[in-house]
Amino acid sequence: MPASIINIADHRRPETIAELLRDARIARAFDFIDSSQSRFTAELIRICEIPAPPFKERERGNYFAARFTELGLSEVHTDSEGNVIGFYRGESEEPLLVMSAHLDTVFPEGTDVKVRRVGSRLCAPGIADDGAGLAALVGLIQALNAAEIRLRGSIAFVATVGEEGEGDLRGVRHLFSEGRLAGRVSAFVSFDGTTIEFITHQALGSRRYRVTLKGPGGHSWGDFGVVNPVHALGRVIARMADYRAPLEPRTTYNIGRIEGGESVNVIPQSATMDVDLRSVSELELSRLEEFLLAAVDRAVVDENAVRAASGAKLQAELTMIGNRPSGETPRDSLLVRTALEASRAMGVTPILNRASTDSNIPISLGVPAITIGAGGVSSDSHRLSEWYDPVGREIGYKRALLLALGMAGIV
Numbered sequence: 001m002p003a004s005i006i007n008i009a010d011h012r013r014p015e016t017i018a019e020l021l022r023d024a025r026i027a028r029a030f031d032f033i034d035s036s037q038s039r040f041t042a043e044l045i046r047i048c049e050i051p052a053p054p055f056k057e058r059e060r061g062n063y064f065a066a067r068f069t070e071l072g073l074s075e076v077h078t079d080s081e082g083n084v085i086g087f088y089r090g091e092s093e094e095p096l097l098v099m100s101a102h103l104d105t106v107f108p109e110g111t112d113v114k115v116r117r118v119g120s121r122l123c124a125p126g127i128a129d130d131g132a133g134l135a136a137l138v139g140l141i142q143a144l145n146a147a148e149i150r151l152r153g154s155i156a157f158v159a160t161v162g163e164e165g166e167g168d169l170r171g172v173r174h175l176f177s178e179g180r181l182a183g184r185v186s187a188f189v190s191f192d193g194t195t196i197e198f199i200t201h202q203a204l205g206s207r208r209y210r211v212t213l214k215g216p217g218g219h220s221w222g223d224f225g226v227v228n229p230v231h232a233l234g235r236v237i238a239r240m241a242d243y244r245a246p247l248e249p250r251t252t253y254n255i256g257r258i259e260g261g262e263s264v265n266v267i268p269q270s271a272t273m274d275v276d277l278r279s280v281s282e283l284e285l286s287r288l289e290e291f292l293l294a295a296v297d298r299a300v301v302d303e304n305a306v307r308a309a310s311g312a313k314l315q316a317e318l319t320m321i322g323n324r325p326s327g328e329t330p331r332d333s334l335l336v337r338t339a340l341e342a343s344r345a346m347g348v349t350p351i352l353n354r355a356s357t358d359s360n361i362p363i364s365l366g367v368p369a370i371t372i373g374a375g376g377v378s379s380d381s382h383r384l385s386e387w388y389d390p391v392g393r394e395i396g397y398k399r400a401l402l403l404a405l406g407m408a409g410i411v
């Protein structure tokens with residue numbers, strides 16, 4: 001455990017949220033936030049309209065590197081994984097708070113990311129997840145600048161890569177394992193989406209597999225009797241679909257993608273599926289994982305038995321394409337308490353919850369971490385119909401500012 005973590009836990013910050021609210025500089029920052037709504041919306045649109053498909057976040061990352069520099073952050077750099085980092089330096093390096101949001105979207109290359117306005121709504125894929133979070137980073141830096149706030153510690157603003165899907169948290173993993181910040185972070189806050197009530201302090205564990213079944217293939221008529229990977233995959237799916245996942249502890253599974261075969265009259269040579277397994281309990285997650293592995297084995301055995309006459313056998317390949325650890329930042333940690341206080345100060349009734357986000361990695365390493373919404377209202381995340389409405393966004397930005405200053409301290 002890095003020394004800085006012990007440090008922040010041992011030292012009560014001198015300013016409570018109530019004290020911060022009485023500070024004239026905070027009032028200035030709040031005024032700036034209230035009067036900058038159209039500026040924040042313009043920023044969000046600019047960010048959203050730079051495509052950032054999985055593993056192709058570079059262009060949006062370049063924009064952030066330029067933006068961080070323009071906004072006066074120091075030591076702006078892009079690390080070898082693609083995370084963009086810049087510092088708002090205070091009197092000292094510690095405590096070092098990371099404020100982050102993820103650059104990547106779930107949408108493939110070529111997706112139309114042009115923002116359409118429908119009434120007060122901004123419609124575009126990725127507008128809220130995580131356009132809203134990324135825009136909040138910029139808004140927060142602008143508010144700190146506008147009120148000329150001097151910190152006791154420091155804040156590292158980080159736009160991460162690879163949060164979604166097969167990115168498997170590669171950005172934040174790198175940040176905490178090899179990056180320049182590794183071992184130095186006192187607390188980590190990720191903006192993800194908009195919902196202001198949720199403070200995610202528990203990491204939802206997940207495992208993801210790609211299952212590929214292979215056979216010799218052949219003609220549907222001439223070679224009938226040969227093992228069929230699609231048929232076998234169907235056996236796996238049928239078994240999985242009947243799995244009785246417990247409601248408590250909440251456990252879920254999803255076969256989210258299947259693929260295979262060439263044509264209606266061709267016995268396929270391969271069939272593939274991607275499976276997502278989640279549970280708040282490591283035990284249930286392992287149980288579910290065992291079930292999947294057994295279902296694959298069983299399907300291969302059954303298909304080979306039914307088509308034994310052909311002599312050909314199916315091969316199964318299982319690749320783990322995602323593995324997110326679970327864990328939690330204690331309720332009574334300084335970070336969670338400060339987030340709760342800052343929320344209540346803004347009239348928000350906070351709800352502590354669990355999800356799978358960039359915070360999974362620091363949480364699993366014992367670094368206090370939470371994920372919060374950036375404010376505003378949104379729906380249809382991960383769908384082309386995603387939309388965002390900036391109504392109430394200022395509350396999210398002010399809450400985030402209070403949280404950041406409560407953690408980093410002001411002088």
Ligand SMILES: [Zn+2]
Binds near residue numbers: 102163
């Ligand atoms: Zn997200």
